Amino acid sequence: MLLIKWIVSTAVLFNGICHGSLLHSDIRASVGTLGRKHGQQHQHAAIVEFQCQYMLKHLQSGGQISVHMPPNITGHWVSTRFFPISCEVRPGSEFIIRSYLFHHNHTFQVLQFHYRDNRCSSPTYTLLARGKLYLRQASWVVRGGTEADYQLHSVQVVFHSPEAAMDLSQWLKPSCGRPSLDGGGKWEPWEPHVSYDLWSEEEQGRDCAHRLGFTMNELQLVRVERRRHHGVWLPDDHTEELFLGDVHTEHTQRTYHTPSSYQPPLQNTKNHDRTCSVCRVVAGADEHHPPILPCEDNLPVKLEGQWVSQRCEVRPGVLFLTRHFVFHDHNCTWEGHYWHYADPVCRQPTFSLYARGHYSHAVLSTTVMGGTEFVFTVDHVRVTPMDRATTSLLNVFQGKECGTEGSWRQGLEQDVTPTHGCAALGIRLPHTEYELFRMERDYANRLLLFNGQRPTDGSSPNQPHKTATSYQAPLVQCAGAGHGPAEWRETDELQRLWSSCCRHRGGGMVDMVRLLLIAAISVLHLR
Structure with missing residues (x-):
């Protein structure tokens, strides 16, 4: 009781005397x-x-996020990737920057700039697509999203170097190029800085875009979030983000995939800070003049510390969750807290997981530029059902498949290690996963930790060849090795x-x- 009185009195005292900010x-x-x-x-x-x-x-x-249904996507949206200087990493790995323009009359223009490196400083080719997009109804699959139909009118490609033209020629038939002036069924070689038609409504039988794995199925799922920066809504004090459907982690399945999650968001250019020169470069680029970002060194991956989600995350299979990881470098052990929810703003909890285990020493990835690989083991898991539906589901399982049979109670944690995991939740123990990590700093100089994107088919990266080639939404460091009493760097x-x-x-x-x-x-x- 005395403690509560102290808290309230301290809050009143600070609230009354401070003028601006409290010191650390x-x-x-x-x-x-x-x-x-x-x-x-x-x-x-x-x-x-x-x-x-x-x-x-x-x-x-959820007070800082506003979502309108149906969303208003009219405007110019570009990649932000959470910090000024970097590019998106798609499964494959593909390093890209996106610049999408949507008009009031439902037409759109899409620019996808592709690069040789993970800093987007060496462009290879650009895809330009035009078409129409029609928003439909609220998604039956992904709560909070809107379904849409799109129609492509044309797809073009521009190569930015002779090497890029030669590399992609192996995926394209010679007939996708231009006929030779000499005739005789011959075709001109691919050249840089020339716009080539890969697909058009007039020549629907000539689909060269498909051979590159190009698809705009991401437009089938749409969500717009408006984030305020401070405590009240102000005209110039918010950011609009456009979430489009995810890209399948298997390249061969990309053109057939119906989105069940999202890619990293695009940001409305009207929200860009006037001092952000990189933002202006990306927004002003076209198919013949791709944005070239400054080439910076990759940060070494140091897992030590604690990391938490920056937003309510969405995974394939309609999973909404937040994460909190703790890494201990001195003995290479880790702990993970996963809170799962039924809604896209993470307000309705369904169950939580606590897992722990060990991880290997870091090895630079030879597959994904800028990535670092680890091997993680899980040998202990605890589960807490947070709603009636999950509690009932866990109690259905008989024998030693998920904790003690019939013993689950809402809000009460149970150790499922003795039953080698929980079959109801797809957890098997012990378990090994091959992970990909990468580290960056955001605009506020905070450390961000990216780990590998989960396979779209719901499987586990439990073998080396299943190691991810792209990343999930980043975690932000909330406490690190340097956050000690001597430094107090909150x-x-x-x-x-x-x-x-x-x-x-x-x-x-x-x-x-x-x-x-x-x-x-x-x-x-x-x-």
Whole structure:
């Protein structure tokens, strides 16, 4: 009771006297008072736990995201990839930048710039597609998405070097090029900086785009999210993101695939910061002038620390989830927390998983430029059903297939290691997976961790040849090896929370109490 009174009084005091932002020393003092008798190490553990948990809880509030149905996709949308300088990685691996333009009359123009390297500094070829797109009804498969039909009018390709033209000629028939002036059924060799028709409505029997695996099936699933940057909706204080359907992880299945998840979002160019020169380069590019990004060194992958989701993530098979990983480099062990939900903003929990195991030393990938490979083992899993449907499902299984038969209760965790996993959830123990990782920094200089995209068919990358060649949505570091008591380098998310408490008096009190409660509970758990 005394602790609760202290929290409320502290929140009132800070909410009344601060003008602008609280210093990190104030944060340390607040948590330090609670955990002083437990020592510096326990104070640090409380801060770390509090930071990571707050960032995840912040996602579940959903207050920063607005979704309109049906979505308004009119405008110019380009790749952002969460940070200024990099490109998207598609299964294969393909390094691309997308620039999509949708008009009011349903017509669209799509530019897909392809590159030789993972920094998109060496362009190889560009695909230009035109057509029409018609939004239909809300998706029956992916909740929160909108189904759409598209019709292609034309597809063209432009090569940006003789080498690129030669490399792709092996996939294209000579008849896809231009007839030779000499006649006799001969064809001109492919040349750079020339626009070639791969498909058109007038020549539907001549589908050369299909031979490159080109498809616009991503347009069959659409979602637009509007994210506000601060506590209130302002005309220039938000970002619009366009999510289009996922690309199948098997190249041979790409043209037949109906999307059940999303690619990384495209950003509306009207939201671009005027100081972002790279954004302007991408937005102003065309098929003959692809954007060339600065070539930067790849960051070494260092897993040590804690990492959490930045958004409610969507996986193939209509799975909505958030993740929290903890890596311990000193003994190469890891822990993973997975919270699954029934909705696209992660507010309706269905079940959670806790897994732990070991991982190997890093090996640079010889398949995916910029990637690093690890081998992960899982030897311990605990499951918590969070709704009635999941609880009932788990109780249906008989024998030793998923924990103790008939013992599942909503909200109560159970160890499924003794039953070698949980058949109901497709978990088998022990388990090995071959993983791909990559590390980047975002616009705020925060570390981002990408791990391999899960196979579209729902299988597991349990063999070396199944190692991913593309990535999932990145996790952001909420605590790392350098986040120690001597340095107290709290994350930007934490600093923004305290600052917003002071700027917005109305909602600040609530946020302040919530934040201090999390910190207090973290310390009490250490007793």
